[in-house]
Amino acid sequence: MPADRPDGISRRDFLTVTGALTGAGLLAGKSSAEDGAKGKGPAGLGPEAVGYTLRVNGEDRAVSAEPRATLLDVLRNSLDLTGAKSACDRGECGACTVIVEGRSVYACMMLALQARGKEIRTVEGLSRGDTLHPVQAAFIEHDGYQCGFCTPGQVMSTVALLEKTPSPSPEGIRAGLCGNICRCAAYSGIFEAAAAAAKAK
Amino acid sequence: MGKRTIRVGYAGNYREVEVNTPDAEPAPWDANSKLAVVGKRLPRLEGKDKVTGRAKYTADVKLEGMLIARVLRSPYARATVKSIDLEKARKMPGVKAVIEVDREVRFHGAPVAAVAAETEAQAEDALAAITVEWSVGAHVVDLEEARKPDAPRVQGGKNPNERGNEAQDTATEDACRKALDASHSTIDLTFRTPVVTHSCLESHGSVVRWEADGSLTVWDSTQAVFAVRDGVARAFQLKAEQVRVLKEHMGGGFGSKLGMSQHTVMAAKLAREAKAPVKLLLTRKEEHLAGGNRPSSVQRIRAGADKDGKLTCLWLESHGTGGVAGGAWCAGPLASLYACPTRRIWHADVMTNAGAAAAFRAPGHVQGMFALESAIDELAGKLNLDPIEFRKRNDANTLRHSEYGEGAQIAGWEKRAQLRGSAGPGKARGLGVAASIWGGGGGPGPQVRCVISRDGSVEVQCGTQDLGTGTRTILAQVAAEELGLTVNQVRVKLGDTALPFSTGSGGSMTAPSVTPAVRSAAAAALARVIEAVKGSIPGCEATDFAARGGKLESKTAGVSLGWAEACAKISGANVSEQATRSANYQGFRDGTAGCQFAEVEVDLETGHVQVLRIVAVHDCGLVVNPMLAESQICGGIIQGLSYALLEQRVLDNATGRMMNANLSDYRIAGPKEIPDIRVVLFDVANGRTNTGVMGIGEPSIIPTPGAIANAVSHALGKRVTDLPITPDKVLAALGKK
Numbered sequence: 021m022p023a024d025r026p027d028g029i030s031r032r033d034f035l036t037v038t039g040a041l042t043g044a045g046l047l048a049g050k051s052s053a054e055d056g057a058k059g060k061g062p063a064g065l066g067p068e069a070v071g072y073t074l075r076v077n078g079e080d081r082a083v084s085a086e087p088r089a090t091l092l093d094v095l096r097n098s099l100d101l102t103g104a105k106s107a108c109d110r111g112e113c114g115a116c117t118v119i120v121e122g123r124s125v126y127a128c129m130m131l132a133l134q135a136r137g138k139e140i141r142t143v144e145g146l147s148r149g150d151t152l153h154p155v156q157a158a159f160i161e162h163d164g165y166q167c168g169f170c171t172p173g174q175v176m177s178t179v180a181l182l183e184k185t186p187s188p189s190p191e192g193i194r195a196g197l198c199g200n201i202c203r204c205a206a207y208s209g210i211f212e213a214a215a216a217a218a219k220a221k
Numbered sequence: 222m223g224k225r226t227i228r229v230g231y232a233g234n235y236r237e238v239e240v241n242t243p244d245a246e247p248a249p250w251d252a253n254s255k256l257a258v259v260g261k262r263l264p265r266l267e268g269k270d271k272v273t274g275r276a277k278y279t280a281d282v283k284l285e286g287m288l289i290a291r292v293l294r295s296p297y298a299r300a301t302v303k304s305i306d307l308e309k310a311r312k313m314p315g316v317k318a319v320i321e322v323d324r325e326v327r328f329h330g331a332p333v334a335a336v337a338a339e340t341e342a343q344a345e346d347a348l349a350a351i352t353v354e355w356s357v358g359a360h361v362v363d364l365e366e367a368r369k370p371d372a373p374r375v376q377g378g379k380n381p382n383e384r385g386n387e388a389q390d391t392a393t394e395d396a397c398r399k400a401l402d403a404s405h406s407t408i409d410l411t412f413r414t415p416v417v418t419h420s421c422l423e424s425h426g427s428v429v430r431w432e433a434d435g436s437l438t439v440w441d442s443t444q445a446v447f448a449v450r451d452g453v454a455r456a457f458q459l460k461a462e463q464v465r466v467l468k469e470h471m472g473g474g475f476g477s478k479l480g481m482s483q484h485t486v487m488a489a490k491l492a493r494e495a496k497a498p499v500k501l502l503l504t505r506k507e508e509h510l511a512g513g514n515r516p517s518s519v520q521r522i523r524a525g526a527d528k529d530g531k532l533t534c535l536w537l538e539s540h541g542t543g544g545v546a547g548g549a550w551c552a553g554p555l556a557s558l559y560a561c562p563t564r565r566i567w568h569a570d571v572m573t574n575a576g577a578a579a580a581f582r583a584p585g586h587v588q589g590m591f592a593l594e595s596a597i598d599e600l601a602g603k604l605n606l607d608p609i610e611f612r613k614r615n616d617a618n619t620l621r622h623s624e625y626g627e628g629a630q631i632a633g634w635e636k637r638a639q640l641r642g643s644a645g646p647g648k649a650r651g652l653g654v655a656a657s658i659w660g661g662g663g664g665p666g667p668q669v670r671c672v673i674s675r676d677g678s679v680e681v682q683c684g685t686q687d688l689g690t691g692t693r694t695i696l697a698q699v700a701a702e703e704l705g706l707t708v709n710q711v712r713v714k715l716g717d718t719a720l721p722f723s724t725g726s727g728g729s730m731t732a733p734s735v736t737p738a739v740r741s742a743a744a745a746a747l748a749r750v751i752e753a754v755k756g757s758i759p760g761c762e763a764t765d766f767a768a769r770g771g772k773l774e775s776k777t778a779g780v781s782l783g784w785a786e787a788c789a790k791i792s793g794a795n796v797s798e799q800a801t802r803s804a805n806y807q808g809f810r811d812g813t814a815g816c817q818f819a820e821v822e823v824d825l826e827t828g829h830v831q832v833l834r835i836v837a838v839h840d841c842g843l844v845v846n847p848m849l850a851e852s853q854i855c856g857g858i859i860q861g862l863s864y865a866l867l868e869q870r871v872l873d874n875a876t877g878r879m880m881n882a883n884l885s886d887y888r889i890a891g892p893k894e895i896p897d898i899r900v901v902l903f904d905v906a907n908g909r910t911n912t913g914v915m916g917i918g919e920p921s922i923i924p925t926p927g928a929i930a931n932a933v934s935h936a937l938g939k940r941v942t943d944l945p946i947t948p949d950k951v952l953a954a955l956g957k958k
């Protein structure tokens with residue numbers, strides 16, 4: 021089996037399976053997509069679980085999951101990182117937001133296999149021991165939540181926003197967070213928290 | 222019972238009243254009380270857990286050997302299962318249990334069967350392997366179609382699909398016609414509101430585990446742990462104490478989670494069959510179809526006023542649908558807000574083949590207030606009266622008069638006439654107002670235990686719920702106040718039926734119902750600490766012991782002990798006192814008032830409405846934590862805005878299916894829709910309990926849609942009578958379509 025990954029899964033294996041599920045358009049690596057289309061080589065992965073590693077919050081974590089598992093599934097169910105929530109499972113609410121390679125993404129819209137070799141950050145990795153990340157502290161101080169179910173996603177979106185745009189305008193904050201729904205509608209507090217965290221940095 | 226004189230009322234309107242209070246209760250907090258911890262803007266106790274992802278919701282519960290369940294739901298709005306084959310599903314990988322649920326389905330999304338498997342994906346695969354032979358029946362989902370005599374019968378029985386047709390309060394039709402004929406000005410308008418879904422971010426869901434002794438443990442995303450306990454016990458013929466229901470955190474509860482839901486029973490049956498714990502969470506689609514909703518309404522309002530601007534007649538004819546179950550009554554505001562000599566209310570609930578309604582933040586009042594306050598503005602227009610002036614002439618509650626005054630000033634009401642044209646070309650601005658009215662005084666029932674340990678730690682225990690409202694924090698504040706401590710010295714345990722009984726968290730009842738019992742329990746436990754301290758001082762007869770600033774002090778006894786020192790005198794591990802919420806006293810007045818002002822900008826080319834600003838003036842008795850009260854109010858306002866401008870369940874008449882059962886086609890207000898919000902908490906010493914706290918969750922959503930609709934009408938010079946006020950309706954009102 022030609023392995024292009026240390027964990028022994030070739031990109032071709034991965035594409036044979038995921039291409040059918042998501043459309044190869046989602047995936048980078050055009051030459052591999054062509055290889056897969058030839059239908060040669062080993063049969064696609066799955067449906068059984070396969071083993072691989074993900075780099076989450078600075079640690080390599082061994083994962084065993086079906087190839088069709090989303091990053092959200094794997095974080096929540098295999099890695100016990102239940103901070104990111106599932107509220108729509110189709111990219112409409114932002115409850116599952118995590119940061120991959122510095123960008124906020126909906127973890128429900130990414131296959132876990134797609135995240136191999138990438139730097140994944142979740143809400144669990146934000147604080148250093150007992151010291152909260154400034155965004156977390158600001159959410160508490162400005163009451164940027166009610167039930168808290170959307171909060172991990174809101175916090176991660178805010179972190180990603182401020183890393184890219186350290187001093188966003190009020191409109192910039194709204195635009196940056198417009199992928200995150202809060203049904204309790206704690207928006208006033210969320211916007212204030214984002215603005216305060218930007219200042220605190 | 223003892224008589225006590227307390228000072229109640231609000232600025233410019235205070236008075237002394239005598240109240241009868243149970244002897245065991247501490248003296249009620251009133252206008253003269255000086256409080257140290259209560260009234261402070263303190264962050265939530267569970268804040269750290271929520272921002273770090275540590276807070277555990279039902280969805281996050283993971284148990285040894287736990288299975289994941291999924292539900293097969295009807296694709297038809299009305300059908301009978303002729304046959305169902307579950308055998309293939311049973312043999313699928315990972316599947317441990319399969320149950321049949323129902324053979325008669327009356328709405329798209331009604332449960333038919335359920336499976337539990339080792340993973341969610343396996344459970345989904347198993348659902349796909351179930352084959353059903355259907356006999357599809359005739360359905361009706363359209364409100365007006367359902368009223369026709371030959372409409373398909375939703376529940377069998379009488380036709381049209383109406384029940385609960387009733388007139389109330391109540392002048393005859395003839396009397397109304399006479400009153401209208403004699404009026405100086407009249408209006409006759411029909412308002413329509415859609416069905417909307419709660420869309421709590423955390424869907425309904427349970428984790429169920431059967432214990433070795435035949436008892437059940439249930440983790441549920443619920444607003445009422447005890448109601449779920451009792452429902453589950455009934456469903457499985459268990460004693461209530463054989464069921465334990467837990468809910469530490471929940472992802473939103475706006476009324477649809479006030480009782481036991483079917484998913485919990487399904488999960489428990491699957492768990493019994495599989496002999497393993499089962500987690501069953503509704504998907505977003507299921508949540509829309511079967512998780513409850515706010516019923517629709519069609520409200521015809523005929524109203525009249527005399528030349529002095531006094532209402533002569535209010536006549537409401539309404540009907541609406543709560544699907545296969547649930548009433549659509551929406552007459553509350555029209556029945557109660559304004560004084561009027563001739564009033565008639567007639568209402569019908571119409572059954573349709575759609576998911577059942579459930580209580581939804583101020584049930585009925587949101588629909589009703591939108592229509593009433595729209596009608597009042599129209600009538601004010603006919604009379605050439607300022608909308609606020611007209612309201613005041615017919616509103617006996619002078620507290621709300623003061624609130625109008627304060628709100629009008631902040632909202633810039635006196636410049637309202639100039640506002641319209643101030644938006645620049647192609648745009649128009651408008652300013653509108655609407656009133657709120659709600660109960661919110663709470664009631665008896667909840668029990669609270671306060672445990673003070675020898676090491677000085679304090680725990681408040683109550684089987685109530687924190688829905689994100691801040692219950693945990695305000696209970697700690699009340700106990701801390703009573704014990705002279707800081708809020709961090711108090712731990713609050715809730716959301717568990719193993720704790721003392723409490724009522725469900727709905728009706729804006731939790732804060733006013735539970736806080737008085739917290740005070741009573743804390744005071745009783747403190748009395749035991751004082752006893753212990755006195756017992757340690759030979760011959761001590763002092764009666765002036767008081768807890769304040771972290772100390773227990775008595776001048777007469779010459780004692781000043783730190784809290785920990787005082788608690789060290791407790792003999793045994795702790796003192797533990799339980800108190801029960803007593804009935805409300807007479808006090809100041811029942812119910813909350815409130816009003817809101819909305820400023821909008823309408824794009825006259827596209828019909829888009831942007832709410833620029835909301836000024837919200839509300840009273841809710843003693844405010845334990847202004848920051849949390851403001852959050853509640855902002856939440857209500859934005860949900861009201863979302864209802865006024867965006868949300869609607871869309872059903873396809875031909876198939877009876879919901880066409881927008883997701884979170885992109887079912888639009889909910891997000892960051893771009895959020896206006897500038899100014900909240901004014903109007904100080905009222907209520908004096909109806911020992912804390913004088915009242916609820917604010919619901920009053921805050923009631924006026925918003927009406928205020929926005931009135932602002933849009935002000936901007937356009939034309940009224941949109943149907944919610945949501947989408948661009949097409951705005952353009953139609955402008956004659957552009």
Ligand code: FES
Pocket residue numbers: 105106107108109110111112113114115116117126127128129
């Ligand atoms: S759960 Fe991923 S966007 Fe909603």
Ligand code: FES
Pocket residue numbers: 165166167168169170171201202203204205206422472473689
């Ligand atoms: S805090 Fe409840 S959904 Fe945002």
